[in-house]
Amino acid sequence: MRLRCDSARCNGCKACELACSAAHAGEFSPARSRIRIHFDALIGKAGIDFCHSCGKAPCVRACTYGACTRDEELGTIKIDYASCVACYACVEACPFGADFVDPVEHVPLICDGCGGDPTCAKFCPTRAITVAR
Amino acid sequence: MDLTHRKASEEPLPVEWQIEYLGGRGLAYRYLLDGLNREVGPLDPECKMVLMVGPLAGTLVPTSSWMAVAAQSPANGKFACDMVGGGAAAELKFAGYDGIIISGKAAVPTFLYVTDQRITFERANTLWGTGAQEAERAIQEKKWTYRARVLVIGPDGEKLAPSACLTSDGRRQGGKVGLGAVMGSKNLKAVALRGHGGVRVADMPGFLDFILEYWGEGARENRGRWARAEGEAACVSCPTGCGYLSDGEVSDFPANEAATIWDSLAVCRLWRPPLDILAEAFCRVTGVPTTPEVLRQAGERIETLERLLTDSTMAGRRG
Numbered sequence: 523m524r525l526r527c528d529s530a531r532c533n534g535c536k537a538c539e540l541a542c543s544a545a546h547a548g549e550f551s552p553a554r555s556r557i558r559i560h561f562d563a564l565i566g567k568a569g570i571d572f573c574h575s576c577g578k579a580p581c582v583r584a585c586t587y588g589a590c591t592r593d594e595e596l597g598t599i600k601i602d603y604a605s606c607v608a609c610y611a612c613v614e615a616c617p618f619g620a621d622f623v624d625p626v627e628h629v630p631l632i633c634d635g636c637g638g639d640p641t642c643a644k645f646c647p648t649r650a651i652t653v654a655r
Numbered sequence: 656m657d658l659t660h661r662k663a664s665e666e667p668l669p670v671e672w673q674i675e676y677l678g679g680r681g682l683a684y685r686y687l688l689d690g691l692n693r694e695v696g697p698l699d700p701e702c703k704m705v706l707m708v709g710p711l712a713g714t715l716v717p718t719s720s721w722m723a724v725a726a727q728s729p730a731n732g733k734f735a736c737d738m739v740g741g742g743a744a745a746e747l748k749f750a751g752y753d754g755i756i757i758s759g760k761a762a763v764p765t766f767l768y769v770t771d772q773r774i775t776f777e778r779a780n781t782l783w784g785t786g787a788q789e790a791e792r793a794i795q796e797k798k799w800t801y802r803a804r805v806l807v808i809g810p811d812g813e814k815l816a817p818s819a820c821l822t823s824d825g826r827r828q829g830g831k832v833g834l835g836a837v838m839g840s841k842n843l844k845a846v847a848l849r850g851h852g853g854v855r856v857a858d859m860p861g862f863l864d865f866i867l868e869y870w871g872e873g874a875r876e877n878r879g880r881w882a883r884a885e886g887e888a889a890c891v892s893c894p895t896g897c898g899y900l901s902d903g904e905v906s907d908f909p910a911n912e913a914a915t916i917w918d919s920l921a922v923c924r925l926w927r928p929p930l931d932i933l934a935e936a937f938c939r940v941t942g943v944p945t946t947p948e949v950l951r952q953a954g955e956r957i958e959t960l961e962r963l964l965t966d967s968t969m970a971g972r973r974g
Binding site for chain 1: 713714715741742745749788791792802824825850851852853854855856859862863866867870888889890891892893
């Protein structure tokens with residue numbers, strides 16, 4: 523499972539950020555979401571930072587503590603927060619800028635695919651975010 | 656927020672007021688009513704200006720990101736309130752505030768930066784006199800206020816025109832009652848907002864289910880209802896396509912909101928796209944409300960407008 527985002531269809535409503543943080547962190551806080559929208563309201567263009575679940579997975583390679591691994595079943599990245607020491611090596615390794623730092627718990631945030639049914643895709647009103655199997 | 660003494664103080668929102676007045680507009684009026692003085696005119700430094708958001712701002716509830724801005728109208732001195740869309744309301748909530756009360760008058764042009772339980776006073780000397788979009792872009796490009804949502808006034812508000820608007824996100828305007836002039840009279844060019852906090856609700860899974868049900872599959876597939884094409888922009892958590900950005904061929908400006916099309920088409924029969932886009936662009940930059948009369952007048956002086964808008968000092972966006 524991986525996310526597909528079409529920034530041309532994005533209208534910058536930030537519903538995905540709010541839904542993501544609500545589902546994972548229990549509060550509406552874009553700074554704690556695992557997908558980020560950079561929308562320029564003056565020219566109406568969006569950029570979406572999201573986990574591509576890429577094949578090389580530099581975040582997994584960068585992790586020296588074995589906390590960041592690939593979920594073989596889903597193909598997404600998962601972090602074992604019990605063994606994560608918050609060195610942010612994965613955050614720096616991500617070539618898509620899709621690995622974030624939680625401002626409250628100070629741990630790295632990577633899209634975990636919500637168990638195969640991403641909340642952001644459910645709430646995207648323009649279907650800019652879709653799921654590719 | 657006292658601009659005269661450059662001091663910010665915090666006070667809790669009384670619970671009984673929250674219950675009694677509920678939303679942004681009611682609370683804004685309540686705070687205005689507090690300490691109201693007949694002797695104080697709308698453009699006097701002592702006069703208050705209140706920015707308030709409702710209890711649902713910052714959540715996923717559609718159309719919740721509306722900020723009520725209330726002050727005494729410079730036009731007639733009466734209470735005036737208008738709602739500003741965009742992302743300002745949500746950002747204020749994420750910054751940890753329910754509202755801002757601004758009083759006093761700054762000695763030099765200032766803009767406020769509101770972030771994570773902290774408010775700073777910034778110099779706006781270089782922004783003074785610029786168009787609304789240009790100032791917004793300049794604030795968003797500063798390192799300290801990077802990508803903040805901005806409520807800003809154009810030259811119209813600085814010159815204390817009694818109808819001046821305040822602008823957010825390029826073309827979400829609160830106006831027609833002169834809120835821009837109230838801000839201008841305080842030497843306040845802009846309020847920039849950026850928060851990293853969050854908003855909690857009591858029952859999150861139930862809340863999300865309810866919203867999903869409310870949006871519904873049918874509503875999502877209704878093409879006329881949502882902003883979806885490139886160039887359309889939505890307010891935070893409200894995907895309704897009420898705004899449209901011109902493609903830049905006619906003028907280099909964001910233009911044409913639903914209300915303007917209505918005004919220009921139905922009221923003053925100005926539906927000639929280059930003309931009314933230019934006219935609206937002028938209104939957006941300077942902060943004049945796009946009322947039918949203004950649009951009509953602007954349409955009659957279109958050559959002057961074209962020259963003004965292509966002039967570099969008035970350009971709203973570049974590149």
